[in-house]
Amino acid sequence: MLSVDALHVTYGGAVQALRGVSLEIPDGKVVAVLGSNGAGKSTLLRTLSGTLRLHRGRIDSGSVRYGDIALGGRDAAQTVRMGLVQVPEGRRIFGRLTVEENLRAGGMGNRDKAAKARARDRVYEMFPVLKERAGQRGLLLSGGEQQMLAIGRALMASPKLLLLDEPSLGLAPRIIGQIGEVIAEINQQGTSVLLVEQNATMALGVADLAYVLDVGEVSLSGSAAELARTDEVQRLYLGHDSDEPAAAAIRRDTGKTLSRWTA
Amino acid sequence: MTQFLSLLLNGISLGALYALIALGFVIIFKASEVVSFTQGSLLLLGAYSIARLSDPLGFFPAVLVGIVITALAAFLIERLIINRLRGKPVISLAIVTIGVDIILLTELIRRIGSDILNVPHPWGGKSFRIGEVGISQNRLIATLVAAVLIIAFFLAFKYSSWGVAMRASAEDGETAALMGIRLGRVSALAWIVAGALAAVAALFLVGAPTPGVSAAAYTVALRAFPAAILGGLDSTGGALVGGLLIGLSESFAAGYQDQLLFLGRGFGDVVPYVVMIAVLLVRPSGLFGTKELTRV
Numbered sequence: 172m173l174s175v176d177a178l179h180v181t182y183g184g185a186v187q188a189l190r191g192v193s194l195e196i197p198d199g200k201v202v203a204v205l206g207s208n209g210a211g212k213s214t215l216l217r218t219l220s221g222t223l224r225l226h227r228g229r230i231d232s233g234s235v236r237y238g239d240i241a242l243g244g245r246d247a248a249q250t251v252r253m254g255l256v257q258v259p260e261g262r263r264i265f266g267r268l269t270v271e272e273n274l275r276a277g278g279m280g281n282r283d284k285a286a287k288a289r290a291r292d293r294v295y296e297m298f299p300v301l302k303e304r305a306g307q308r309g310l311l312l313s314g315g316e317q318q319m320l321a322i323g324r325a326l327m328a329s330p331k332l333l334l335l336d337e338p339s340l341g342l343a344p345r346i347i348g349q350i351g352e353v354i355a356e357i358n359q360q361g362t363s364v365l366l367v368e369q370n371a372t373m374a375l376g377v378a379d380l381a382y383v384l385d386v387g388e389v390s391l392s393g394s395a396a397e398l399a400r401t402d403e404v405q406r407l408y409l410g411h412d413s414d415e416p417a418a419a420a421i422r423r424d425t426g427k428t429l430s431r432w433t434a
Numbered sequence: 435m436t437q438f439l440s441l442l443l444n445g446i447s448l449g450a451l452y453a454l455i456a457l458g459f460v461i462i463f464k465a466s467e468v469v470s471f472t473q474g475s476l477l478l479l480g481a482y483s484i485a486r487l488s489d490p491l492g493f494f495p496a497v498l499v500g501i502v503i504t505a506l507a508a509f510l511i512e513r514l515i516i517n518r519l520r521g522k523p524v525i526s527l528a529i530v531t532i533g534v535d536i537i538l539l540t541e542l543i544r545r546i547g548s549d550i551l552n553v554p555h556p557w558g559g560k561s562f563r564i565g566e567v568g569i570s571q572n573r574l575i576a577t578l579v580a581a582v583l584i585i586a587f588f589l590a591f592k593y594s595s596w597g598v599a600m601r602a603s604a605e606d607g608e609t610a611a612l613m614g615i616r617l618g619r620v621s622a623l624a625w626i627v628a629g630a631l632a633a634v635a636a637l638f639l640v641g642a643p644t645p646g647v648s649a650a651a652y653t654v655a656l657r658a659f660p661a662a663i664l665g666g667l668d669s670t671g672g673a674l675v676g677g678l679l680i681g682l683s684e685s686f687a688a689g690y691q692d693q694l695l696f697l698g699r700g701f702g703d704v705v706p707y708v709v710m711i712a713v714l715l716v717r718p719s720g721l722f723g724t725k726e727l728t729r730v
Binding site: 221246251280324328 | 521595598599601602605606607608609610611612613614615616617
């Protein structure tokens with residue numbers, strides 16, 4: 172459905188953010204892209220959604236193909252109309268607009284009124300809390316509800332491919348679990364998903380395929396289950412350190428048990 | 435008391451016209467993040483077009499064509515200049531609009547010369563009286579038209595798709611673009627509306643008690659600028675309140691100038707700016723403006 176080939180992107184003509192990234196998103200799958208800060212995850216999404224130019228970024232070489240269409244010079248509004256919709260990092264809901272107006276704003280690229288009505292029903296069915304709070308300002312929602320609104324808003328455009336930029340950011344572990352379930356549900360209803368995450372546990376749990384980005388390059392790729400078993404991912408992203416004896420030593424000394432900090 | 439009521443009525447009508455112009459400032463600012471100084475020359479363009487076209491076309495067609503011409507001029511300014519500079523520093527954009535304003539103004543003043551062009555309002559210079567309180571018919575009609583336009587504007591801003599798109603892109607342009615909202619189109623539409631509003635305001639501002647279209651009409655639009663600022667540059671409600679406040683204070687200062695003589699003659703002309711400075715000293719982002727306009 173979407174293929175990225177040897178993509179090079181720079182900002183302001185100087186900073187190289189992506190250095191030859193290639194990846195495939197097959198139809199109907201969930202693909203996860205993992206990586207730490209500065210790995211180029213957001214740049215990849217900006218390239219796909221057509222907002223690179225707003226950040227003074229430029230594609231130097233390589234191509235992005237969506238079906239038969241080259242995405243290179245398209246702007247964000249055109250991209251949305253082709254069925255490629257991004258949920259931005261940090262939710263970025265319109266705080267001064269009501270929940271309902273946020274959803275309306277999400278449906279702006281959707282000309283088909285019947286499709287919009289169906290999309291709204293689907294969003295309200297998936298997130299009943301949004302229906303309860305339809306008249307409230309977005310600002311007043313909790314973090315988890317805001318993330319649901321951000322996802323619901325994107326669904327209003329009836330996307331064929333949904334791009335999610337760190338949906339788990341700043342949320343409690345229980346909510347992160349719910350987000351994972353929502354992603355799986357959206358995928359089951361026929362939308363392909365590209366999930367960019369730092370939270371590898373959740374991402375690898377829902378994804379079919381995964382890529383690991385490292386300073387602008389793909390360092391690992393494969394099926395999500397396979398990747399979760401490799402030493403590198405275990406150590407770097409899932410936190411199963413080989414330093415277990417040291418942790419045990421601390422536990423002996425203080426008598427406290429350490430729990431993993433995931434959020 | 436009679437004088438007070440009459441000044442109040444005139445102040446409200448003047449304020450409603452200022453509010454129309456100020457609304458233009460505000461929606462342009464919200465949609466394109468430009469503090470546009472072109473409103474003055476656009477207003478003069480509207481007045482000039484209506485005055486010149488009234489003879490060949492008749493009054494009402496001339497008004498219609500005049501509004502279209504002004505809206506078109508605003509649209510062209512947005513498409514040819516502002517849209518190309520999208521994302522450039524706000525201050526450069528503001529300076530660019532000053533340049534555009536000077537070019538347009540110079541051409542209009544050259545055409546008008548030292549004449550005062552007459553706009554043949556069918557309601558003429560007659561005045562309307564409620565008991566002892568009088569107001570020119572022109573100003574009375576202006577108030578009604580402005581009220582209708584302002585209400586229509588607020589309804590559209592609240593409920594129409596354009597309104598939602600406009601508010602969404604004003605709050606977070608990048609995210610609005612990600613939702614498929616065409617920022618260029620929202621901005622172009624804002625300029626068109628601002629142009630049309632300026633032309634409507636112009637139509638009434640050059641009628642009684644003002645003698646007709648002269649270069650002085652330009653300074654009237656400048657008074658709408660403090661109205662927009664003191665209301666809060668990003669608040670449509672603020673533009674309305676600011677416009678009325680400026681209109682009323684100007685009307686009262688002019689009406690009671692004998693009592694205010696110690697401040698010198700013509701204090702009414704200065705009053706909009708005095709009020710603006712006074713308000714800004716207390717509330718630096720205007721009465722209803724968002725405190726933090728840019729996040730780092």
